[in-house]
Amino acid sequence: MVQDASIYLAGKKLYGDDFTQEQIEEWFKHEAEGYADLWASDYEKYNYAYHKLNAYYGFRHLANHSMRTALGIGSAYGDELFPIAKRLEKITILDPSDTFADVREIAGTPSQYVKPNVQGDMPFEDAEFDLITSFGVLHHIPNVSYVVRECFRCLRPGGIFLLREPMVSMGDWTKPRPGLTKHERGIPLKILRQIVQEAGFEIQQEALCMFSATSAIASKLRIDPYNSRVATLADSALSRVFAWNDRYHRVKLREKFGPTSVYYVLRKPG
Structure with a gap:
């Protein structure tokens, strides 16, 4: 699908964000069951690995916010919403996979699953939700800008x-990459920042996280890093120290030491 990936790998343009309808449909065919097939097809073996990460960078900032309804984008079984589920009256999950469609409650809170529209249109009313979460999902989607604007609307x-x-x-996506779906790619920091601001969001927090060596070190220590508060805090410190390294396509060894993700707390004005 990519003729020349150099402009994308340089982080100057987001691959997929200007796709035609035909290209979006082709992408969607490969990604719809991608995450479920790789990691989440068997709930008995499924382990959500980011509870402490979400608590530190996200949920602790919600203490003073009243919430009744939440939308989880690509939230699989809804485990990411467990920590705040009891504060909610209803949870909606927007996910393309049939694997999760039978889930009817999340930590005791009623839930419903809705399949996304291939074009990115969300089948919800304006201003329907008090909270929206999207953790590691948009990089599986081609037209990121459009989907972020839909989040703002809803x-x-x-x-x-x-x-x-x-x-x-996440490597050169024009070639096979073990453990990754066919088209997923990260989103350059400057481009993602521009996308959320142009959609209309206020940035309340932009934090770099998931230092490149954290998982390897944690594995040797037999720690689940982002389900450990201590490891998450250590990762945060390392990410701040190496925040200068925001290079998108990291090839040389020295380029690879740095935070690999960004965590936003965004607010819709009003």
């Missing part, structure tokens, strides 16, 4: 959008 004034995405290329 969020009530004063509502919060928690967003985490990889800001590195």
Whole structure:
């Protein structure tokens, strides 16, 4: 699908964001069941790995916000919403996979699953949700700018959008990459910042996280890094120290030491 990936790998343009309808449909065919096939097809073996990360960068900022309804984009079984589910009256999950469609409640809160529109249109009313979460999902989607604008439309004034995405290329996606879906790619930091601002969001927090060596070190220590508060805090410190390294496509060894993701707390004005 890519003729010349150099402009994308340089982080100057986001691959997929200007696709035609035909290209979007082709992309969607490959990504719809991608995450479920790789990691989440068997709930008995499924382990959500980011509870402490979400608590530190996201949920602790919601203490003073009233919330009744939440939309989880690509939230699989809804585990990411467990920590705040009891504060909600209803949870909606927007996910293309049939794997999760039978889930009817999340930590005791009623939930419903809705399949996304291939074009990115969300089948919801304006200002329908108090909270929207999207953790590591948008980089699986071609037309990121459009989907972010839809999130803005569906969020009530004063509502919060928690967003985490990889800001590195994740390798050259024109070639097979073990453990990754066919088209997923990170979103360059400057481009993602521009996308959320142009959609209308106020940036309440922009934090770099998921230092490149954290998972490897944690594995040796037999720690689940982002389900550990201590490891998450250590990762945060390392990410701040190496925040200068925001290069998108990291090839040389010295380029690879740095935070790999960005975590946003975004607010819709009003």
